[in-house]
Amino acid sequence: MTMVxxxxxxxxxxxxxxxxxxxxxxxDGVVDAHxxxxxxxxxxxxxxxxxxxxxxxxxxGVQNVRGVENTQTYxxxx
Amino acid sequence: xxxxxIGAGRVGLRTARVLAEEGHEVTLVERDAxxxxxxxxxxxxxxxxxxxxxxxxxxxxxxxxxxxxxxSGDLNVNFAACLMGKHHGCRTIMRIDEDYRxxxxxxxxxxxxxxxxxxxxxxxxxxxxxLGGSIRAIADVAQHLQVVELTVTDExxxxxxxxxxxxxxxxxxxxxxxxxxxPMRIPLPDDSLEIGDRVAVLADFEVLxxxxxxxxxxxxxxxx
Numbered sequence: 001m002t003m004v005x006x007x008x009x010x011x012x013x014x015x016x017x018x019x020x021x022x023x024x025x026x027x028d029g030v031v032d033a034h035x036x037x038x039x040x041x042x043x044x045x046x047x048x049x050x051x052x053x054x055x056x057x058x059x060x061g062v063q064n065v066r067g068v069e070n071t072q073t074y075x076x077x078x
Numbered sequence: 079x080x081x082x083x084i085g086a087g088r089v090g091l092r093t094a095r096v097l098a099e100e101g102h103e104v105t106l107v108e109r110d111a112x113x114x115x116x117x118x119x120x121x122x123x124x125x126x127x128x129x130x131x132x133x134x135x136x137x138x139x140x141x142x143x144x145x146x147x148x149x150s151g152d153l154n155v156n157f158a159a160c161l162m163g164k165h166h167g168c169r170t171i172m173r174i175d176e177d178y179r180x181x182x183x184x185x186x187x188x189x190x191x192x193x194x195x196x197x198x199x200x201x202x203x204x205x206x207x208x209l210g211g212s213i214r215a216i217a218d219v220a221q222h223l224q225v226v227e228l229t230v231t232d233e234x235x236x237x238x239x240x241x242x243x244x245x246x247x248x249x250x251x252x253x254x255x256x257x258x259x260x261p262m263r264i265p266l267p268d269d270s271l272e273i274g275d276r277v278a279v280l281a282d283f284e285v286l287x288x289x290x291x292x293x294x295x296x297x298x299x300x301x302x
Binding site: 012013014015016017035037038039041 | 152153154157175176178179180181182183185186187
């Protein structure tokens with residue numbers, strides 16, 4: 001079974017970075033997440049079985065965390 | 079002192095002007111040619127290039143700078159510059175673009191010594207202008223704590239009383255006092271509050287209005 005890896009760039013709207021990071025890290029499929037400096041605030045690594053699941057995690061999982069303003073998802077091709 | 083400023087736009091250039099006026103040495107780093115030229119026309123030394131690149135910062139003299147102001151509009155550039163500034167032993171100041179980020183950088187970014195959010199300072203200025211003469215915000219110390227300067231008016235209930243007689247609510251403190259024609263200084267117990275005298279008070283937002291009524295008088299803010 002091939003795994004799909006994706007990176008989700010998350011722009012926040014809250015200073016509660018700890019809570020944000022914890023909520024994102026708890027989402028099924030998120031295998032790693034870090035607070036980063038720059039114009040996005042958190043980058044999460046997602047590993048799932050199929051490409052369609054990536055969309056679900058970004059749209060329903062991450063976007064629904066309170067304090068997430070928007071996300072941009074990059075699916076790894078290698 | 080020697081300073082390197084990243085960004086010669088509206089924040090960086092103004093900061094450079096103020097520093098230069100006080101006799102400090104300033105080198106600006108700016109990646110836009112037109113903006114760089116404008117700063118050069120004012121007599122500043124400007125290194126044209128990307129402030130997140132080490133060679134550019136070295137050309138700007140980061141090795142012997144006392145502090146680095148990462149004041150461009152680009153967060154990634156600002157942070158990278160602070161990272162390198164810290165490495166070279168500079169005090170580092172980073173401009174942020176949205177206020178929620180202040181807490182994040184204060185907590186996580188050890189490379190950044192202090193944060194500047196220009197819009198907040200703009201808001202304080204705008205508030206001062208809107209409120210008119212008798213109360214002036216000096217600084218937001220914390221989310222609920224502010225230093226304000228109040229001017230004693232002819233309607234002030236405390237007019238004619240001394241600083242010792244002044245009782246402020248909820249542990250609000252008098253920090254400084256200035257006679258109407260003098261500079262602000264450490265308050266003395268015998269200082270009496272006369273029309274036009276100014277008092278700088280540290281107070282919680284919740285009691286600010288009470289402090290204002292005690293020192294300034296009953297006139298509602300903005301008048302009616």
